[in-house]
Amino acid sequence: xxxxxxxxxxxxxxxxxxxxxxxxxxxxxxxxxxxxxxxxxxxxxxxxxxxxxxxxxxxxxxxxxxxxxxxxxxxxxxxxxxxxxxxxxxxxxxxxxxxxxxxxxxxxxxxxxxxxxxx
Numbered sequence: 001x002x003x004x005x006x007x008x009x010x011x012x013x014x015x016x017x018x019x020x021x022x023x024x025x026x027x028x029x030x031x032x033x034x035x036x037x038x039x040x041x042x043x044x045x046x047x048x049x050x051x052x053x054x055x056x057x058x059x060x061x062x063x064x065x066x067x068x069x070x071x072x073x074x075x076x077x078x079x080x081x082x083x084x085x086x087x088x089x090x091x092x093x094x095x096x097x098x099x100x101x102x103x104x105x106x107x108x109x110x111x112x113x114x115x116x117x118x119x
Contacts, residue, residue, distance in 0.1 A: 091107075
């Protein structure tokens, strides 16, 4: 009997006392939750940070995908514009455009030459 009293005084739970505390819920609140309150708060904060980090990473991935699509579209537009400019700047195309607009320009029949200043 002396040993049971000693265990009860130290905070240990005996058979009937254990069942009573388990059913009433005081074991969960007093012994588990309250003693580990700071740890539970830390876990809650870490969980919130993890969720926020996940949302931020997904936002970055969506933005990256959008920008990659935009780059592909702009690259295609650039290639199309470059091809159109190459087409328009060919000598035969320039001659055709000049004759259509009746600018009074004629194509040279002989190649150009360079003027050199003599001393």
